[in-house]
Amino acid sequence: MYNPLIQIELIKENMRIYGDYHTHTKYSDGVTNVIDNLSAAREKGLESIGITDHGYASPSFGGLTREKFIKQKKEIESLRDQFGDLNIYHGIEANITGIEGNIDLREEDFSQLDYIIAGFHAPARPYTLKSFGELYLNSYFSFVIKPSRRVIERNTRAYISMIKKYPIAIIAHINHLTKVDALEIAKCCADYGTMIELNAKHVELSYSVFEKILMTDVKLIANTDGHKKTKIGRFEEIEKYIKGYPEAEAKIINSKPGIIDFRKPK
Ligand SMILES: [Zn+2]
Ligand SMILES: [Zn+2]
Known part of the structure; x- marks a missing residue:
């Protein structure tokens, strides 16, 4: 006999994620070729995959150059027919580089991108010496020295300025290294159409x-933030994280099929 309660329980057990919008390749610090990411997405039964290597201020960990980005774009284009079953996006994981909310993209880069992810990365090049002192130093050492309330407020202002200044679609791994007031950032994101990422590699948001x-x-x-084939499309850490929060699934945009209307980098 059909029991609607059992049915609801089944749906909850099997949250499905339809797209992985944050993956890396050899074009930055990943170990895969673009084709491997697309194959992994297909093998995992995803509808969509995003190739989002590290941005232009991160040469120390093999970040993209503008020349490499163009080469990658051509590679993606050459694979579209072979992977006609996938929606393939070409984005970038930009670096927040400054205390004023600067990122390592220029306005003329925007038209090349399907969407922009932005996050803090310790090896990236800071915008100014002031940013190195105020944003970078406290982030580098946040795992040994608990950031003060003043530092958290300053980091939060930097993120909010970034969201207001630039068409960021996704905030990557919030509270990884750079400690912020994630609730304030979430409110600002809601106003500007920016999403907050649940990152399978860095689950660092307190309950x-x-x-x-x-x-x-x-x-x-x-997103998985997958740097190797075995990680792409693997959302178990996120499933575990949200287990006690059935209401979270409705807010996770890629737990539904279809094209996502990202904040456009134009
Ligand atoms: Zn990252
Ligand atoms: Zn990443």
Whole structure:
């Protein structure tokens, strides 16, 4: 006999993620070729895959150059027919490089991109010496020295300025290294159409903040940040993280099929 309660339970057990919008390749610090990421997406039964290597201020960990990005674009284009079953996106994982919310992209880069992910990365080049002192140093050492409230407020202002200044579609791995007031950022993201990422590699958002974020209008997106084939399309860490929060699934935009309307980098 059909029991609707059992049916709901089954749906909850099997959250499906339809796209992995944050993956790396050899064009930055990943170990895969573009074709490997696309094959992994297909093998995992995904509808969509995003190729999003590290941006232009990260040469120390093999970040993209503008020349490499163009080469990658051509490679992606050459694979579209072979992977006609996938929606393939070409984005970038930009670096927040400054305390004023600067990123390592120029306006003329935007038209090349399907969407922009932005996050803090310790090896990236800071925008100014002031940014090195105020944003970078406290982030590098945040795992040994707990950042003060003043530092967290300053980092939060930097992220909010970035969201207001640039068409960022996704905030990557929030609270990884750079500690911020994630709730304030989520509210700003909701106003500007920017999503907060649940990152399978860096699950560093405390539940007390996550619970408050769930009450805002911000949209969430589940990504693996896969740097190798075996990680692409593997969302188990996120599934584990949200297990006690059935309401989270409705906010995770890629837990539904179809094209995502990303904040456009134009
Ligand atoms: Zn990252
Ligand atoms: Zn990444």
